[in-house]
């Protein structure tokens with residue numbers, strides 16, 4: 194039994210969260226150290242540092258969204274602007290308002306708030322604005338969503354310009370108290386960085402990264418893409434608007450064009466240079482780019498260096514930024530940090546993988562998946578035709594049939610990945626006919642895919658954790674459950690490696706571990722032995738029989754390896770031309786003339802069948818667990 198302070202800490206705080214907190218503290222300490230150096234260096238460096246810290250907050254807001262969801266956003270700059278105008282209006286003195294904004298609605302006039310109170314309002318407003326602007330947006334995904342963020346940038350800009358009574362239109366909005374200095378900007382930037390670092394380890398951050406890596410794989414473990422994306426968007430908009438609030442009190446005067454394409458481009462370039470997928474990337478991107486911009490600005494306006502007269506080169510800063518962005522995308526697509534976080538604890542050898550949890554209790558009730566009259570028509574093709582099957586938890590069911598028979602389509606309809614044209618479906622008595630894949634997963638179905646769908650940029654542990662945390666309360670406990678599944682499939686020693694580095698056979702194992710981490714009532718495997726050598730196939734057979742016996746879950750597998758099917762399965766469903774043509778024990782199916790005619794007619798199949806006949810186990814009509 195675990196004992197002592199370390200054991201208690203591990204039980205309460207997940208390893209990943211502990212690491213994130215230490216990283217957040219380290220980055221904050223770094224910012225404070227830079228701030229102290231700048232304080233001693235004079236007024237001009239302090240102003241540069243303050244501006245950089247505010248820009249860092251804006252870049253971090255972009256990182257929280259784009260870095261986790263993989264959707265490049267052009268829209269955040271607009272929301273930085275919105276935050277600037279809100280804080281400007283709330284903190285401006287009434288006398289300045291009276292002269293600069295004569296037609297300001299009374300609701301907005303004369304607040305004269307301190308910055309902190311105005312930032313509090315910005316946070317609340319940011320949540321509302323984030324949800325309202327994101328809700329229609331994230332029906333889209335991928336590049337469609339990216340283009341929609343560009344449209345949002347234009348909409349926010351247009352609204353700011355058009356709201357003349359409130360913003361002075363395209364004229365400068367002036368008279369905002371200039372109260373933001375280095376020691377306001379740095380703590381806010383440190384907080385934003387800490388939030389970003391912790392966000393990626395939270396369930397929502399894990400889900401967002403899973404969606405970014407493989408949308409269908411994420412849906413199969415119960416992740417709702419729309420909710421996840423909307424949450425990440427709203428959280429990032431809060432940070433963007435807070436950055437805008439600081440910018441307002443740093444500049445004192447600004448106009449909508451300060452928060453348009455120029456800012457969108459600069460912040461995006463900084464994030465790409467540093468590395469979009471980590472908070473460390475945001476920090477290093479801003480640091481490196483700020484230094485480069487400062488150096489280039491000295492040349493841009495012209496001057497004399499060592500007696501050589503340099504003419505003004507306007508637009509040089511943007512050109513250098515664009516060039517560095519292209520260079521990074523070309524030479525180092527993951528950015529300077531390569532997508533890595535600091536991970537101080539791991540680097541110092543102070544944190545290893547979590548311990549594995551004990552097995553969950555075996556299921557006691559007999560449950561079924563019931564499909565009636567399931568049909569799927571594609572233009573001109575009936576992929577599945579009026580299929581009716583019952584898949585219980587007390588046996589391993591094999592679904593076989595020739596290529597193109599409709600097996601995968603049948604499974605995809607059951608798993609919610611393909612909407613049936615007609616028919617009904619129920620899992621454990623719950624009607625799930627029109628459920629999206631993530632809802633079917635939550636109803637108790639874990640699955641793997643014919644074309645493996647792991648999350649390659651996440652570690653093996655994260656791949657499984659993102660599933661276990663759906664059913665295990667508490668991240669620390671979910672981590673231990675994930676370790677248990679990795680141990681089961683023999684991958685625990687690779688827990689902290691990126692999944693993308695795994696060879697093909699091990700990826701299949703990881704996918705099985707991820708599906709089992711959902712603690713599903715049903716495990717559906719689409720060609721699990723494809724690409725495995727005989728030793729791996731034997732391992733898979735043993736592991737499946739063992740897990741079925743221990744956990745008492747229903748296993749359904751589509752498999753072309755007839756030997757494996759006949760050896761492992763209690764029941765077999767045969768599909769041909771989209772129809773279920775036979776159903777029964779392996780012995781019954783092998784003797785069925787329809788099966789022999791339609792599916793096993795070829796010489797090779799007949800030979801396999803003959804070979805496997807002796808190895809086939811007896812039928813299991815009582816539904817007893819035969820693999821205990």
Ligand SMILES: Nc1ncnc2c1ncn2[C@@H]1O[C@H](COP(=O)(O)OP(=O)(O)OP(=O)(O)O)[C@@H](O)[C@H]1O
Nearest residue numbers: 571574575576594595596597598599600601602603
């Ligand atoms: N998205 C789709 N659009 C059009 N036709 C499709 C689509 N998906 C599947 N089909 C067709 O439906 C039929 C059944 O395909 P399915 O992949 O379900 O068969 P299968 O039995 O799993 O085949 P295999 O063993 O080769 O994987 C095939 O004719 C296939 O071409």
